[in-house]
Amino acid sequence: MTLTFPIVTAACAAIIGLLAAFLTVRVILNRVRFKCDTGDGGHAALAQAIRAHGNLTEHAPLALLLIGFAEGLHAPLAAVYALGGALVLARLASAWGLSHSLELGSSTRKSGAGLTVLVIVVSSLLILYTLATR
Numbered sequence: 001m002t003l004t005f006p007i008v009t010a011a012c013a014a015i016i017g018l019l020a021a022f023l024t025v026r027v028i029l030n031r032v033r034f035k036c037d038t039g040d041g042g043h044a045a046l047a048q049a050i051r052a053h054g055n056l057t058e059h060a061p062l063a064l065l066l067i068g069f070a071e072g073l074h075a076p077l078a079a080v081y082a083l084g085g086a087l088v089l090a091r092l093a094s095a096w097g098l099s100h101s102l103e104l105g106s107s108t109r110k111s112g113a114g115l116t117v118l119v120i121v122v123s124s125l126l127i128l129y130t131l132a133t134r
Helices: 007-034 044-072 077-100 107-132
Strands: none
Touching (some): 007 077, 044 107
16 A cells, blocks of 8 residues: 555645634734733633634644545545545634634534534544555
């Protein structure tokens, strides 16, 4: 079995990396604005910025690893593209939803979270299927 560099996953990681940088800058700017070194100081805007950044860093790495493993194992390229695109879309939706509302009822936030979990599950199953059929 020959492993190859996961080009699709690398592109998705780059896009998500730019999103992470953007969300980090939002946290920093809010910390300066509210003169708050730790925590959120009771400021809703800072709490939202922290949560949007934290949520991305909690979920994106695992999903990217799984997609990269699937791509490296030569899973069907269409599936890898679909999973990568879905992850980018999910993380953008989640960041948008968390940046605009911390309420659980936010449909954008729920869509982003649900789609991320789906990407993780499908990627995991795709890896297991690809390994089993070799």
